[in-house]
Amino acid sequence: MPRLALFASGNGSNAQRITEYFAGHPAISVNLILCNKPGAYVLHRAKTLGIPTCVFDRHSFYETGEIPDLLKKYRIDYLVLAGFLWLIPHNVLDAYPAKIINIHPALLPKFGGKGMYGMKVHEAVIASGDAESGITIHYVNEQYDEGSIIFQARCPLAAGDTPEMLAEKVHALEYRYFAEVIEGIVTNDK
Ligand code: GRF
Numbered sequence: 001m002p003r004l005a006l007f008a009s010g011n012g013s014n015a016q017r018i019t020e021y022f023a024g025h026p027a028i029s030v031n032l033i034l035c036n037k038p039g040a041y042v043l044h045r046a047k048t049l050g051i052p053t054c055v056f057d058r059h060s061f062y063e064t065g066e067i068p069d070l071l072k073k074y075r076i077d078y079l080v081l082a083g084f085l086w087l088i089p090h091n092v093l094d095a096y097p098a099k100i101i102n103i104h105p106a107l108l109p110k111f112g113g114k115g116m117y118g119m120k121v122h123e124a125v126i127a128s129g130d131a132e133s134g135i136t137i138h139y140v141n142e143q144y145d146e147g148s149i150i151f152q153a154r155c156p157l158a159a160g161d162t163p164e165m166l167a168e169k170v171h172a173l174e175y176r177y178f179a180e181v182i183e184g185i186v187t188n189d190k
Pocket of ligand 1: 008010011012014015082083084103104105118133170171174
């Protein structure tokens with residue numbers, strides 16, 4: 001049975017949605033939530049959901065083998081990044097080739113790359129004058145937001161939309177599609 005670990009740094013609403021989607025799923029389970037920010041709300045959510053957590057810092061992530069060791073200990077098969085902002089180091093990429101999935105809150109390849117996260121993405125989309133935005137689910141490689149694209153969904157931008165209004169539309173797409181797309185990837189990978 002494929003086992004997922006979720007990486008999240010902040011609020012964790014996607015992490016919660018994914019965990020709830022797979023609770024009681026016959027073939028896929030969420031077994032660990034990893035976070036680089038002590039005190040992040042996602043840790044509170046994980047506790048309520050009954051999922052074990054690991055909080056790590058830059059040193060353990062980039063200069064030790066602690067995270068791959070932990071993922072091995074939990075027999076994790078796939079990594080899902082849901083609001084996680086750090087680049088994935090080589091020892092983790094090598095241990096999970098084509099098994100790390102990220103969600104980006106815009107239509108890549110536009111509006112991606114270092115520093116493009118959270119409200120900054122939505123502000124940039126609105127400033128561009130584009131008529132639509134959306135979500136991109138993609139594999140993770142050693143560059144920010146550059147791995148191959150698996151799935152996109154779109155939402156229209158209305159005149160007068162604020163970044164907050166756009167964020168809400170994008171979140172709705174994330175909740176609607178992310179878990180299902182993960183399910184599809186894992187199921188078809190077998
Ligand atoms: C989402 O919009 C996701 O696309 C982006 O970060 C946000 C995380 O939101 N990578 P949450 O923490 O899941 O509420």
